[in-house]
Amino acid sequence: MNSSKKKRIAVVTGGASGLGLAAVRKLLERGASVAIWDCSEAALEATKSTFACDGAVLTCAVDVADPASITAAAERTRAQLGDADLLVAAAAVPGPVLPFAEWSIEDFRRVIDVNLIGVHLTCQALVPAMMRAGWGRVVLVSSVAGKEGNVLQSGYVASKSGVIGYVKCLGKELATSGVLVNGIAPTVFDTPMLRQISDAGPEMIAAMKSKVPMARLGQPDEFGEMAAWLCSDACSFTTGMTFDLSGGRSTY
Ligand SMILES: NC(=O)c1ccc[n+]([C@@H]2O[C@H](COP(=O)([O-])OP(=O)(O)OC[C@H]3O[C@@H](n4cnc5c(N)ncnc54)[C@H](O)[C@@H]3O)[C@@H](O)[C@H]2O)c1
Numbered sequence: 001m002n003s004s005k006k007k008r009i010a011v012v013t014g015g016a017s018g019l020g021l022a023a024v025r026k027l028l029e030r031g032a033s034v035a036i037w038d039c040s041e042a043a044l045e046a047t048k049s050t051f052a053c054d055g056a057v058l059t060c061a062v063d064v065a066d067p068a069s070i071t072a073a074a075e076r077t078r079a080q081l082g083d084a085d086l087l088v089a090a091a092a093v094p095g096p097v098l099p100f101a102e103w104s105i106e107d108f109r110r111v112i113d114v115n116l117i118g119v120h121l122t123c124q125a126l127v128p129a130m131m132r133a134g135w136g137r138v139v140l141v142s143s144v145a146g147k148e149g150n151v152l153q154s155g156y157v158a159s160k161s162g163v164i165g166y167v168k169c170l171g172k173e174l175a176t177s178g179v180l181v182n183g184i185a186p187t188v189f190d191t192p193m194l195r196q197i198s199d200a201g202p203e204m205i206a207a208m209k210s211k212v213p214m215a216r217l218g219q220p221d222e223f224g225e226m227a228a229w230l231c232s233d234a235c236s237f238t239t240g241m242t243f244d245l246s247g248g249r250s251t252y
Contacts, residue, residue: 008032010231011077011084013064013122014091016043018191019141022224023088028056030228032086035077037062037122039091064091064118065110074125083129086231089119090141092159094197097204100154108155115159119166127170127179136179137231140167144187144246152204160185164242171240182230183242187211187249189218214247 010027014020015036024034024047033056038044044059051057058080062073077084095111096103119140130136145153146160167183174181188194188208194217198205209217226245229235244250 005233006085008086008231009077009081009084010034010086010088011037011122011126012088012090013037013062013118014141015088016040016047016059018090018193019186019189019220019223019227020088020090021047022220023090023139023227024057026221026224026228027086027088027231028054030232032056032231033081034058035060035073035081035084037064037073037077037091039063063114064089064122065113067121070121070125078129083133084126085130085133085136086138087122087126087130087136088139088141088227088231089122091118092141092193094193095153095155097152097197099152103155111155112159112162115156116162116166119163123170127174130179131174131177134178136177137235138170138179138181139227139230140181140183142167142183142185142242144185144244144250147185147242147250147252150204150208167242168240175239180230180235180239182235182238182240184223184226184230184245185242185250186218186223187246189220189223191220212247212249216247218245218247 010032012020012024015024016038027034035058037060048059060073063069092115095107140163142163143160145157146164149157170181
């Protein structure tokens with residue numbers, strides 16, 4: 001993103017918390033207007049007061065698994081900020097931490113609905129306008145879990161592997177359109193989602209941390225920096241790639 005050029009308009013799903021919120025901060029710092037799409041009314045209220053003086057922020061209550069909710073949020077964003085040229089899709093749910101045989105079909109479907117179908121619906125709502133404009137940057141958030149697999153998280157892992165495949169597909173499909181589509185695969189970051197998983201499986205978090213050569217958790221700002229770069233003009237010859245953000249854990 002180059003502030004001497006057009007002011008960029010971003011949508012960040014899951015932008016009211018954790019990694020999405022870190023991306024919101026970095027995009028605002030770089031001069032974009034940002035629509036925060038999130039299903040948590042309480043978290044949206046908190047972000048509203050954080051960015052109270054910033055006319056560049058719009059908050060929208062959205063369930064990314066619900067097509068009607070996405071359509072309404074896209075219309076509101078277009079009316080108030082304009083067509084988005086940046087998308088960071090971070091909204092996701094972890095689902096339960098259970099042996100695969102104990103995952104209910106309802107839990108499995110909800111995780112796929114939010115984490116994978118939600119990404120598809122969000123891209124369908126926003127990317128066509130980027131294609132018409134001939135410029136766009138899309139960042140879809142996967143997970144190292146989607147590359148390597150985590151035990152006891154079958155639905156989550158399947159959804160995040162799906163996102164990596166989706167990034168490859170859209171990256172190639174849109175390669176000559178000016179819209180670049182990349183992914184980020186974080187390892188363990190200190191966010192509310194991590195605390196949700198930790199409550200359910202503390203030993204699993206310890207196992208994940210022990211695989212990180214840098215021997216620490218990731219910080220949300222580190223995610224925000226990578227997302228902001230992938231949203232910039234400086235990212236110009238890379239598409240279809242899911243980038244590692246794992247302290248040396250996944251080196252492929
Ligand atoms: N924290 C980690 O260690 C970690 C590791 C790998 C990948 N990730 C991924 O990073 C992304 C952000 O995770 P986080 O750790 O910041 O989690 P988080 O729980 O802090 O934030 C996720 C946000 O998504 C929102 N959300 C959930 N379901 C939604 C829905 N249906 N519609 C709209 N919004 C919805 C939540 O309200 C929340 O604000 C997720 O895609 C997650 O899978 C996180």
